[in-house]
Amino acid sequence: MPIDIHLLTPITTRGLRDTAPFQALLGDDIHLSHSLLDRGPASIESEFDAAMAVPDIVAKAISAERAGAAAIVIDCMSDPGLRAAREMVGIPVLGPAETAMHVAAMLGHRFSLLTVMDRGRPGKENMARLNGLDHRLAGVEAINIPVLSIEGARDEVTAALVAAARRTVERDRADTIILCCTGFSGLGVAVEAGLRDAGYPVPVIEPVPTTLLMAAALVRAGLAHSKRAYPTPPLKPMIGYDFLDASGRLPA
Amino acid sequence: MPIDIHLLTPITTRGLRDTAPFQALLGDDIHLSHSLLDRGPASIESEFDAAMAVPDIVAKAISAERAGAAAIVIDCMSDPGLRAAREMVGIPVLGPAETAMHVAAMLGHRFSLLTVMDRGRPGKENMARLNGLDHRLAGVEAINIPVLSIEGARDEVTAALVAAARRTVERDRADTIILCCTGFSGLGVAVEAGLRDAGYPVPVIEPVPTTLLMAAALVRAGLAHSKRAYPTPPLKPMIGYDFLDASGRLPA
Amino acid sequence: MPIDIHLLTPITTRGLRDTAPFQALLGDDIHLSHSLLDRGPASIESEFDAAMAVPDIVAKAISAERAGAAAIVIDCMSDPGLRAAREMVGIPVLGPAETAMHVAAMLGHRFSLLTVMDRGRPGKENMARLNGLDHRLAGVEAINIPVLSIEGARDEVTAALVAAARRTVERDRADTIILCCTGFSGLGVAVEAGLRDAGYPVPVIEPVPTTLLMAAALVRAGLAHSKRAYPTPPLKPMIGYDFLDASGRLPA
Amino acid sequence: MPIDIHLLTPITTRGLRDTAPFQALLGDDIHLSHSLLDRGPASIESEFDAAMAVPDIVAKAISAERAGAAAIVIDCMSDPGLRAAREMVGIPVLGPAETAMHVAAMLGHRFSLLTVMDRGRPGKENMARLNGLDHRLAGVEAINIPVLSIEGARDEVTAALVAAARRTVERDRADTIILCCTGFSGLGVAVEAGLRDAGYPVPVIEPVPTTLLMAAALVRAGLAHSKRAYPTPPLKPMIGYDFLDASGRLPA
Amino acid sequence: MPIDIHLLTPITTRGLRDTAPFQALLGDDIHLSHSLLDRGPASIESEFDAAMAVPDIVAKAISAERAGAAAIVIDCMSDPGLRAAREMVGIPVLGPAETAMHVAAMLGHRFSLLTVMDRGRPGKENMARLNGLDHRLAGVEAINIPVLSIEGARDEVTAALVAAARRTVERDRADTIILCCTGFSGLGVAVEAGLRDAGYPVPVIEPVPTTLLMAAALVRAGLAHSKRAYPTPPLKPMIGYDFLDASGRLPA
Amino acid sequence: MPIDIHLLTPITTRGLRDTAPFQALLGDDIHLSHSLLDRGPASIESEFDAAMAVPDIVAKAISAERAGAAAIVIDCMSDPGLRAAREMVGIPVLGPAETAMHVAAMLGHRFSLLTVMDRGRPGKENMARLNGLDHRLAGVEAINIPVLSIEGARDEVTAALVAAARRTVERDRADTIILCCTGFSGLGVAVEAGLRDAGYPVPVIEPVPTTLLMAAALVRAGLAHSKRAYPTPPLKPMIGYDFLDASGRLPA
CATH class of the missing domain: 3.40.50.1860 (Rossmann fold)
Incomplete structure (x- = not known):
């Protein structure tokens, strides 16, 4: 099964x-x-x-x-x-963000995130710091193409990603890249090829x-999260969420 | 006004x-x-x-x-x-947690949190780390009295808090204490007195x-949060929250 | 009273x-x-x-x-x-430096200091590190106008501060600014306005x-420094300071 | 294939x-x-x-x-x-050590290593620090049973591991355990059961x-190490290793 | 010469x-x-x-x-x-403190300071942090013998130092010791011998x-401090120090 | 003797x-x-x-x-x-690398390494981090002259080193320089002079x-490494190294 x-x-x-x-x-x-x-x-x-x-x-x-x-x-x-x-x-x-950062830390020395907009940067830096990987985060590089435009512009997006990846490889000494947006799904191979063509043998991680x-x-491996680190909360009334019953439990 | x-x-x-x-x-x-x-x-x-x-x-x-x-x-x-x-x-x-930690860092060298239950410790350690204050966090000490019992047991709670504060002052070298539960409200003076009686001149912060x-x-001082660090989100449909209108905005 | x-x-x-x-x-x-x-x-x-x-x-x-x-x-x-x-x-x-850094850490994600001369930078970086805020310090930017010239050149100084603030916001991704010189007193509102005109909603802290x-x-709040962290020194002879008596005490 | x-x-x-x-x-x-x-x-x-x-x-x-x-x-x-x-x-x-530490960081908040002898501790602490995980390393706990005695003493080793795991869970607040010796292979399930019996829901990682x-x-996922982080060395004479040819290359 | x-x-x-x-x-x-x-x-x-x-x-x-x-x-x-x-x-x-810490970091993995009184601990921890050696500082252990009594009680002080060194070696896993008081001068060899007799091959640094x-x-080596890091201050009036002339300069 | x-x-x-x-x-x-x-x-x-x-x-x-x-x-x-x-x-x-980094940390605030090729950078950053000196490492600057060409091109190498040192002093705010290649031996005085001529009073460390x-x-000082941090390994068979005897010992 x-x-x-x-x-x-x-x-x-x-x-x-x-x-x-x-x-x-x-x-x-x-x-x-x-x-x-x-x-x-x-x-x-x-x-x-x-x-x-x-x-x-x-x-x-x-x-x-x-x-x-x-x-x-x-x-x-x-x-x-x-x-x-x-x-x-x-x-x-x-x-996918936490996991990709840990994987990137195992594949290289410094990784950068490619993203759509610059506004998510503090959140990403906080996530790296909580996971101890802030000294491995080389940069966060935005391509500044609106999310809703990404679907119909695969070639343009790929070119923008390759250019952004080159910038952070050259300026920030990134040696590993994380594609940090669902909209970039499936473009990892093309970005990796674009970097290789520019002389940079750099793995590109698609997080999902x-x-x-x-x-x-x-x-x-038979592993799950530590319930000592993430203990089950006590049940209690939870008002305003109609998908929960009166004791805060999700009905079966 | x-x-x-x-x-x-x-x-x-x-x-x-x-x-x-x-x-x-x-x-x-x-x-x-x-x-x-x-x-x-x-x-x-x-x-x-x-x-x-x-x-x-x-x-x-x-x-x-x-x-x-x-x-x-x-x-x-x-x-x-x-x-x-x-x-x-x-x-x-x-x-109050973030603010009290920064205040504690200005008042002493190492601070401890007194709390009700041990399960909140990872969250508090993460908060300290995000604010750069993990090297100042001496300990998190729980009194293990159920929250619902706190209201009717002020003397018992005060004694437990003084004992917990002494433990962390002596064992973890805390020199500043943060009362880390709303239920402890108003007990700061008594805990500070209890510590002073034991020979420890240690300030006790009531965070709220x-x-x-x-x-x-x-x-x-005319100061507010940086909107560059916390930019206003774009409006968008937000399903299932009847207090928001169709565009995700709170009706006036 | x-x-x-x-x-x-x-x-x-x-x-x-x-x-x-x-x-x-x-x-x-x-x-x-x-x-x-x-x-x-x-x-x-x-x-x-x-x-x-x-x-x-x-x-x-x-x-x-x-x-x-x-x-x-x-x-x-x-x-x-x-x-x-x-x-x-x-x-x-x-x-004011220690306090302003903690306040800046609560208002934004990364702060920069605007100062007169570059030579104070190691001291400021050490202060940030002792307070755990080195990962929040985006930069130290000097305006290079002699201190004694500041008084009579408010417009020039304001313009220089706005320019320096823009540089560190754009290059170092600072989202909060600290005016790091007594001579800049009262210019915070003008610098904040100058940044806002440039499209940057960034708070400017006047430390004093x-x-x-x-x-x-x-x-x-009834709080003072921890005397356990800052214990009163033992009295002792202190030669060469005529404002102290023979036992090192300040005469009443 | x-x-x-x-x-x-x-x-x-x-x-x-x-x-x-x-x-x-x-x-x-x-x-x-x-x-x-x-x-x-x-x-x-x-x-x-x-x-x-x-x-x-x-x-x-x-x-x-x-x-x-x-x-x-x-x-x-x-x-x-x-x-x-x-x-x-x-x-x-x-x-396995580097990988298990990253996995442990994803499964819990603080992990401990169970090992045979205490002498490997500096090496393990250095490895954690290089990977940014030193703030997640709760402890290194040795069972002090000679390696050569491990094979014939599975029950004794299991009991010692459960006892060591309990010590570090209780004293160091570890919530995730890594079995840090090849000789412990296959004992993860028993150690996890022993901890569960003691009331501690803690995952036990077998690294290999x-x-x-x-x-x-x-x-x-199509991923390999970054050759920009780990570039191929230039070939050169390598004396004294008879499995290499004169240019330092492994013969085909 | x-x-x-x-x-x-x-x-x-x-x-x-x-x-x-x-x-x-x-x-x-x-x-x-x-x-x-x-x-x-x-x-x-x-x-x-x-x-x-x-x-x-x-x-x-x-x-x-x-x-x-x-x-x-x-x-x-x-x-x-x-x-x-x-x-x-x-x-x-x-x-001697800064230098001894750097030397200790080169001789071992974790060092402890032996001192007279506990009150200097925050200062020592701050010094370690400024030098990046806080993760190497295993402990600060006080012997609690009044400074003025040290001179006439060499045997007692030596015994107290050996006992304190053993405590921090066993409890804090220190592997290198720094004698952190001028009064301990000349006792390093005896403390090192005392530790060796207890089975601990641990170097003892006399800082001065x-x-x-x-x-x-x-x-x-022809080396001196960086004057770019420690630039010469501008001369200026310095009131109340009669050993300086009117421009703040020490008379020749 | x-x-x-x-x-x-x-x-x-x-x-x-x-x-x-x-x-x-x-x-x-x-x-x-x-x-x-x-x-x-x-x-x-x-x-x-x-x-x-x-x-x-x-x-x-x-x-x-x-x-x-x-x-x-x-x-x-x-x-x-x-x-x-x-x-x-x-x-x-x-x-020499570990020692020079500790010495540089005592002489200035931020140091940079001058090297031949960029490929050693991750190793140097790891070494700085293990020693706690990563926050003091301003940069690693390569001169990109082939090692084998260095011997016959002292003037060219010196000029390249001065230029590289100026770059990292100006861009990275390095105030102390480490010559990070055996081939640069003896050039420290010339590089220091070149920096001084450019207005930068910066010490240049020759590590060996x-x-x-x-x-x-x-x-x-009578000091050696801590054998508690670096304990003597147990003897054991070591195959393939003909300079060792059957028990892994170097013959006398």
């Missing part, structure tokens, strides 16, 4: 995420399940957006665990709700598929 | 918080307004509880700013929603009144 | 410091007292100058406490004598008035 | 390492190849032992890559030769199988 | 410091000159004492340089006036002679 | 190292002995080269100690084999002679 890895896309916008390439990557032994939010933001571009997503992220994480998922990956580079979800379920919950594979590896 | 400082208690339980002592402390020049949540947890004891409080914290922060508040203090030692609220309003938003005073000082 | 906050200007040059704007800012509840040194340097531009100021800073701090001051602010961005004065008095002693307000807040 | 992951056991002692359980864990899609050293130490208990193993580790890594391996795991908790091997091959080379799974995940 | 190394004992108490053993250690090629203060404290036990010593430390440093000294060592474990003296002279100025030797090594 | 300091040049290429200037610097009281490797790389330009040098470095260190050396300096800026050699001998073993002098100072 295949292992079920659950990809939790923490927005309410339908139709943006195609999971077929991930399923192909994971192979036959792993089944990829998927959910979107019923309540929350259309997209995540701020700490506020992320915060508004968390209540339903936790609900969806509980549902996924009940449905038999062996691990959960939150499909957003802000890693929203990572700690709250870890408290509420027993299976591993991974965030990498994190799905890491989640499957943890499941096979 | 007095300055309006808004105390935002991020739980739905009525009647626990008496703001009269804070108003007396702030004096006539400052008016203390107060709100509780309409949607959220009965109390905050976990990352999950904190996350469930944030959507209405942000709503109440927006309302307070519209009603003329000059600054907001979030009345919880987890500082829930601090960054999201800073994005959504232009007035200063302070958390200290933070209210700091907020008033910032207002008088 | 108003609280007495004492501003201790640690130089011997008369007439430079006008305390009237600070008194206006502090309001009727707070009385601002003021002293200059009788022994020490004409101005402070080096570690040597700062060291030569400290003996009389401590004497003036003891005198201020005896005269009824509730707190002391040392009026120099090198924070000279901060630790020695904290040992010798029981009331809070604050330095901000620190006076923080000192008043600490007094109202 | 299955992926070939190569386990490189960096000692010359035959017969100690049974790879069958690892092959079972990896499944049919992955083929586990294995090598021991022809030149080097009988076991690794010091920096000297580790250094004497490195020349043949690099030779075996080159041979494994030539034979078609997709990734290499060095089978020793000192991670000997990690950087030198990464320079000399293009496929991923992982060390976990690292084999991580290596397979990296291969599937 | 022998090199002149100047030992500057920053107190006014005559007769305590016997330099003969240091001269013997330095050999014929080095001449040890010596000075005490004319103005300053009888001994240094606080930040205040240290601050009161600095003006005359700088004066004596200038005099020593004028008299032909090739380097200066400040004979106190608080390193008072180190930075101010470096600004005012061109020859190397070393402090070690720093004198390091100063001589710097002189022979 | 003079002290014997042993310079261990860890390459097999004869004739490159002239020790006469070092002997002159050390004076009559110190005798400089010297060895090269019999087995190992022709030069050290990578982690692989360094690793291949270590087995014979340890052998030569043991031989030097047996021959009466009082201390050993490894003559390479990668400090290869430092920890392994410290385990195997009882006399001090110093590396400085480290030889530091080693002599340690010997005179």
Whole structure:
């Protein structure tokens, strides 16, 4: 019976995420399940957006665990709700930003993030610092193409990513690159080729598929989060969330 | 006209918080307004509880700013929603944990937190690290008296706090103490006296009144949060929060 | 009865410091007292100058406490004598550099200092590191206008400060600014406006008035320095300081 | 065709390492190849032992890559030769200590290592610091049973490991455990059960199988080490290593 | 012509410091000159004492340089006036605490300080942090024998030092010891022997002679402090120091 | 009888190292002995080269100690084999990179390394971090002249070093320079003069002679490495190293 890895896309916008390439990557032994939010933001571009997503992220994480998922990956580079979800379920919950940073630290000496807008930089720097990887973070480089324009402009986006990657490799001495936006999905190979053509042998990490594979590896290793670090919260009344019952529990 | 400082208690339980002592402390020049949540947890004891409080914290922060508040203090030692609220309003938003740690760093060399339960320790250590104060955090010491029992057991709680403070002063070389629970409100003087009787001249910080005073000082200094560090989020559809309109905006 | 906050200007040059704007800012509840040194340097531009100021800073701090001051602010961005004065008095002693850095850390993500000359940079970096704020210090930017020329060139200095602030905001990603020289007093509003006109919503901290307000807040909160961190020194003969008696004590 | 992951056991002692359980864990899609050293130490208990193993580790890594391996795991908790091997091959080379520390940082808040002897502690602390994880390292706890006695004393070793794990969980607040010796192989489940019986829900990481799974995940993600961080060395004469030809190259 | 190394004992108490053993250690090629203060404290036990010593430390440093000294060592474990003296002279100025910490970091993995009283601990921790060696500082252990009693109680002090060293070796895993008080002079060999008898092969650093030797090594290497890091201060009026002329200069 | 300091040049290429200037610097009281490797790389330009040098470095260190050396300096800026050699001998073993960084930290505020090629940068940054000096490392600046061309191009190399030093002084605010290549030997005075001519009073450290002098100072101070930090390894079979006997011991 295949292992079920659950990809939790923490927005309410339908139709943006195609999971077929991930399923192909994971192979036959792993089944990829998927959910979107019923309540929350259309997209995540701020700490506020992320915060508004968390209540339903936790609900969806509980549902996924009940449905038999062996691990959960939150499909957003802000890693929203990572700690709250870890408290509420027993299976591993991974965030692509945290995971990609640890992987980058194992692959090279200094990594940079390529992103859409500069405004997420303090959040990313805080995340690196919490994980002890601030001395490995070479830079955060924005391509300044509006998110909604990314879909229809793959060539332009790829060129912008290669240019941004070169800038941070040359100026910040980055030797490893993380593609830090869901919209860049599938462009890793092209960016890596673009860097290689410029003389830079630099790996380019696509965080979501990498994190799905890491989640499957943890499941096979029999590992989950420490419930001593993320203890289950006591139940209590939780007003205003109609998907919870009076004691704050998600109905079965 | 007095300055309006808004105390935002991020739980739905009525009647626990008496703001009269804070108003007396702030004096006539400052008016203390107060709100509780309409949607959220009965109390905050976990990352999950904190996350469930944030959507209405942000709503109440927006309302307070519209009603003329000059600054907001979030009345919880987890500082829930601090960054999201800073994005959504232009007035200063302070958390008592972050503020008390910075004040403690100015008053002494190493500070310890006295708390109710040990489970909040990773969150507090992360907060210290993000603020660069991890090398100043001497310890986190729990008194292990259930929160609901605190109200009716002031003497017992005071004795437990003095004992816990002595432990961390002697074992961890703490020289400054932070009372890290709303339930300890008003006990600072007694704990400080207990330590002095034991030969330890150690200041004891009550975070909420200290933070209210700091907020008033910032207002008088004409200072607010950097909107470059906490930029206003773009508006977007936000499903499932009936207090927001279709564009994600709080109705006037 | 108003609280007495004492501003201790640690130089011997008369007439430079006008305390009237600070008194206006502090309001009727707070009385601002003021002293200059009788022994020490004409101005402070080096570690040597700062060291030569400290003996009389401590004497003036003891005198201020005896005269009824509730707190002391040392009026120099090198924070000279901060630790020695904290040992010798029981009331809070604050330095504007240390205080402004902690305030900046609460208002934004990364702060820069604007200063007159580049030579103070190692001292400022050491101060940030001791306070755990080195990862928040974006830069130190000098305007290179001689101190003695500042008084008569307010427009030129303001323009230079706005230009320096823009440089560090754009190049170092500073989102909060600290005016790091007494000579810049009163220019904060103009620098903040200049940055806003350039599209940067960045708070500008004037350290001395901000620190006076923080000192008043600490007094109202009933807080003082930890005498366990700054214990009173044992008395002993102290040769060559005629303002001390034979046992090293300041005569009453 | 299955992926070939190569386990490189960096000692010359035959017969100690049974790879069958690892092959079972990896499944049919992955083929586990294995090598021991022809030149080097009988076991690794010091920096000297580790250094004497490195020349043949690099030779075996080159041979494994030539034979078609997709990734290499060095089978020793000192991670000997990690950087030198990464320079000399293009496929991923992982060390179990570095990998287990990053995994532990993702699973909990603070991890401890259980080891045989105390003398390896500085090396482990240095490794944690280089990876930015020193603030996550709760402790290093030795069981003080001679390595050669471990094989025939599984029950005694398990009991000692459970006791050591409890000590570091209780005293150092570890919430995640890493079994830091090849001799502890297969005991993770029993140690985790022993901790659970004592009331501590703490994951126990067996580094070698976990690292084999991580290596397979990296291969599937198309990732390898950054050759910009680990550039291929220039060829040059290398005297005294008869397995290299005159130009320092390993003969085909 | 022998090199002149100047030992500057920053107190006014005559007769305590016997330099003969240091001269013997330095050999014929080095001449040890010596000075005490004319103005300053009888001994240094606080930040205040240290601050009161600095003006005359700088004066004596200038005099020593004028008299032909090739380097200066400040004979106190608080390193008072180190930075101010470096600004005012061109020859190397070393402090025994800073130097001993760097030497300890080269000799072992973690070092502890043995001292007389616990009150100096924050100052020592700050010094370690400024030099980046806080992660190497295992502990500060006080023997609690009054300074004035040390002279007449060598056997008792030695026994107390061995006991304190054992405590920090066993409890804090120190592997290198620094004797952090002038009064312990000459006891290093006995403490090292006491530790060896207890099974601990741990070097014991006597900071002052070690720093004198390091100063001589710097002189022979042709090295002095960076005047870019410690630039010469501008001259200015300095009131109340009768040993300076009207422009703040030490008369020739 | 003079002290014997042993310079261990860890390459097999004869004739490159002239020790006469070092002997002159050390004076009559110190005798400089010297060895090269019999087995190992022709030069050290990578982690692989360094690793291949270590087995014979340890052998030569043991031989030097047996021959009466009082201390050993490894003559390479990668400090290869430092920890392994410290385990195997009882006399001090110093590396010029580690030593020069600690000396630079005592002479200035921020230091930069001048090197030949950029590829050694991660190794140097790791070394600085292990020693706690990463916050003092301003930069690593390569001159990009092939090593083999350095010998015959002293003027060109000097000019390139002065230019590189100016770049890092101006751009990175370095105030202390370390010449980080054996090929730059003897050029320190010229580089220091070049910087002084450009207005920068910056000391330039030549690591090898400085480290030889530091080693002599340690010997005179009676100090050696902590055998508790670097314990002697247990003897064991070591296959493939014909200079060791069957028990892994170097024959007498």
